[in-house]
Amino acid sequence: MPVLTFWAPIVLIIAFVIVLVVTLLYRSRGQAKFKEGTEQGEVFYSGENVPEELQRHVRSHNMYWGFFEAMKRYYDPTVRAHTGIVNDYLIWLLGLTALAGVVIIVADLL
Amino acid sequence: MSQLVLNAPFVAVAALTCVACYIIMTQKNLIKIVMGVVILQGAVNLFLVTLGYRIGGVAPIYTETSGTLMVLPVPQALTLTNIVIGVSTTALMLALIVLIYRHTGETDAEKSRRMKG
Amino acid sequence: MDALTLHSPILAVAIPLLAAFATPLIGRLSSRARDVFVIAALASMLFVVILLARDVYEVGIRIYTLGALSPSQAIPENHMVPVRLVFEVDGLGALMAIITAVVALAGTIYSIVSIKPETGQNRFYALLLLLVVGIMGIQLTGDMFNLFVFLEILSISGAALAAFRTRFVDAVEGGFKYLMVSTVGALLFLLAIGIFYGQYNALNIAAIASAMQYTVLDQVALALILAAFLMKSGAVPSHWWVPDTYTPAPAGTSPIMYASSLACLAATFRMLFSLYGVQMSLATVGWIVIIAGVLSMFVGVTMALRQTDIKRLMVYHVISQEGYMLLGVGVGLAVLSNPEALAAYGREAIAGGLFHVINNAFFKGLLLLTAEALFFRLGTRDLNQMGGMGRTMKWTCAFFLIGALAISGVPPFNGFASKLMIYESTYLFNPVLTIIALIVSVMTLASFTKVFQSAFTGPALPQYKEVREVPMSMKLGMGLLAAATVFISLFPAFVVDTIIYPAADALLDRSGYISAVMGGG
Numbered sequence: 150m151p152v153l154t155f156w157a158p159i160v161l162i163i164a165f166v167i168v169l170v171v172t173l174l175y176r177s178r179g180q181a182k183f184k185e186g187t188e189q190g191e192v193f194y195s196g197e198n199v200p201e202e203l204q205r206h207v208r209s210h211n212m213y214w215g216f217f218e219a220m221k222r223y224y225d226p227t228v229r230a231h232t233g234i235v236n237d238y239l240i241w242l243l244g245l246t247a248l249a250g251v252v253i254i255v256a257d258l259l
Numbered sequence: 260m261s262q263l264v265l266n267a268p269f270v271a272v273a274a275l276t277c278v279a280c281y282i283i284m285t286q287k288n289l290i291k292i293v294m295g296v297v298i299l300q301g302a303v304n305l306f307l308v309t310l311g312y313r314i315g316g317v318a319p320i321y322t323e324t325s326g327t328l329m330v331l332p333v334p335q336a337l338t339l340t341n342i343v344i345g346v347s348t349t350a351l352m353l354a355l356i357v358l359i360y361r362h363t364g365e366t367d368a369e370k371s372r373r374m375k376g
Numbered sequence: 377m378d379a380l381t382l383h384s385p386i387l388a389v390a391i392p393l394l395a396a397f398a399t400p401l402i403g404r405l406s407s408r409a410r411d412v413f414v415i416a417a418l419a420s421m422l423f424v425v426i427l428l429a430r431d432v433y434e435v436g437i438r439i440y441t442l443g444a445l446s447p448s449q450a451i452p453e454n455h456m457v458p459v460r461l462v463f464e465v466d467g468l469g470a471l472m473a474i475i476t477a478v479v480a481l482a483g484t485i486y487s488i489v490s491i492k493p494e495t496g497q498n499r500f501y502a503l504l505l506l507l508v509v510g511i512m513g514i515q516l517t518g519d520m521f522n523l524f525v526f527l528e529i530l531s532i533s534g535a536a537l538a539a540f541r542t543r544f545v546d547a548v549e550g551g552f553k554y555l556m557v558s559t560v561g562a563l564l565f566l567l568a569i570g571i572f573y574g575q576y577n578a579l580n581i582a583a584i585a586s587a588m589q590y591t592v593l594d595q596v597a598l599a600l601i602l603a604a605f606l607m608k609s610g611a612v613p614s615h616w617w618v619p620d621t622y623t624p625a626p627a628g629t630s631p632i633m634y635a636s637s638l639a640c641l642a643a644t645f646r647m648l649f650s651l652y653g654v655q656m657s658l659a660t661v662g663w664i665v666i667i668a669g670v671l672s673m674f675v676g677v678t679m680a681l682r683q684t685d686i687k688r689l690m691v692y693h694v695i696s697q698e699g700y701m702l703l704g705v706g707v708g709l710a711v712l713s714n715p716e717a718l719a720a721y722g723r724e725a726i727a728g729g730l731f732h733v734i735n736n737a738f739f740k741g742l743l744l745l746t747a748e749a750l751f752f753r754l755g756t757r758d759l760n761q762m763g764g765m766g767r768t769m770k771w772t773c774a775f776f777l778i779g780a781l782a783i784s785g786v787p788p789f790n791g792f793a794s795k796l797m798i799y800e801s802t803y804l805f806n807p808v809l810t811i812i813a814l815i816v817s818v819m820t821l822a823s824f825t826k827v828f829q830s831a832f833t834g835p836a837l838p839q840y841k842e843v844r845e846v847p848m849s850m851k852l853g854m855g856l857l858a859a860a861t862v863f864i865s866l867f868p869a870f871v872v873d874t875i876i877y878p879a880a881d882a883l884l885d886r887s888g889y890i891s892a893v894m895g896g897g
Binding site: 283289292296299300303306307310331333334337340341344347348351352355356358359362363371372373374 | 535545548549570688
């Protein structure tokens, strides 16, 4: 069995291990100016006051807000199309059948 | 004339299919939708059974017939199987409608759409 | 052992079927014995499936005629066509059977604890085994009407399982919608069977394929079959039921329900390649499949991105990933009659699509299980309510990361390997398709970043102070799928050569499929 065919994860894993070892070695040498227990160890929040611990968590509804706002014209009709009414699901199914039939038959006639 | 008679079942199949499609696409009452599906099952069953009809054929319940041909009973077997399957799906659908009714007090498709989007 | 191999096609269906009806009886004695029995039944099914698959890869297509003097005698004496029920297992059937057996075992092990709080567990396991029967039968049978029967077994047990937690109204509603669309879809398929029987007097897939004329009636039947099976596998634009049904389905069943979607997808491929094959106008049908695939990919992932229900988000990825499979196989279908293009990229496109099927069955099943693990401990699926779960549920977090990285196509995971095959081959066919696939992959990663960030990172929330890691059996179920994912990630070339290319070649070899039953050729 050849190891290198169309895609070899082993190469990537080896590269990852090498990078990891180098990083850990570099990190273990440490930073000379760092002193434990001073404000160097504090959270930096762009100079603002750091919020309470529970306020720091970004909840999921805040994520990608700009993307949804920009894509509003795509999302509004798509979300509305998913009505949740069982009749609509059946209409889509029968409509798909009819469409597929028309396309297949017409394409064969042409 | 005989051509017309022989084709009558297929006309009935088409008519039943149209009725069933109309019902399941437009009726919002869940029980009516189930009725539509049952009519569609009836249409398909009629279609299968009609395919199995052979002019002058004999039912395959004798060991020997003189001169006439016996009918291969495959479509009849298919129809019976489909009837059994149809009964069980209908029963399960109605059971689920009962559960929906117990939860919400409604059997309206437009009211049972908690999940959307 | 030889006898076991000889009868393995029917045993793979018979074991779960008999176990399904024995389970409620054993459950009356003790629930512990029932759990052991169900696991043992599924493990022995896995064993039989492996025997069968090994035989298929070594010897070639296997047929098994029910009720004949010898299983290989498909056509009775003095007859022209097969009248008995024939099981026909080729590379594709073997691949799908392996997937089903592994996923069913993992899902059931997971269920042992996760279903404990519910009533009616005996019936739960009976339904679960029946669902496995339906999936297995669809993949192994070589008979159209038998396919319909297994499809209905799958629909009924699947709907009952989805609605199993009847105290949730959304579960009942999801089950009802699923049953409704599957019944209508199955009736469309039965209509197509009737059309075939009326024309060719046969029900066997190989027998119909050998007589196929591609008349207008066959074209109507093709449209009916395509619509029915694409709907069952959850392709856009008839995907609506998928998120509604899968989201409230009880924990361990999700990956098995997903396997049932994949089985319907495999049945679609079987119909397109083995039944119609080069007889139909390949460009048209190929492009229908490709367009359905691209739409599924795009709509699935964009809808997933905006969900805040963790499981619904993952279920939308079911649709999106199915798009990749349809895309890969559709490209192969479109160039089926062109030997040069087929050799250059068509075969690899089909193999990529099928490789994506097995990868998805494992890591997507794993992701659905981790979503259910969170629901099991937190009692909510709302991502807005979650946070900091990586601190307490370390195993779940690790399994989630494996699944999320794999599905987003991050190297070195297996999702990347199969997506790479699809990208490479579709690029030679039409670069636009590759670009869409790449964008979808990026959005997949974005949506899983959202889940990871909001559910697992952040400070420990006070309302979940008491939350502990999930119990052992749930970890085992997830671990089995995670191990399968990691194994394929490490040895993709081995997996592709042993089980994926035989499946792709089985799809391409239509005459082989026909002659296995009809003889000659």
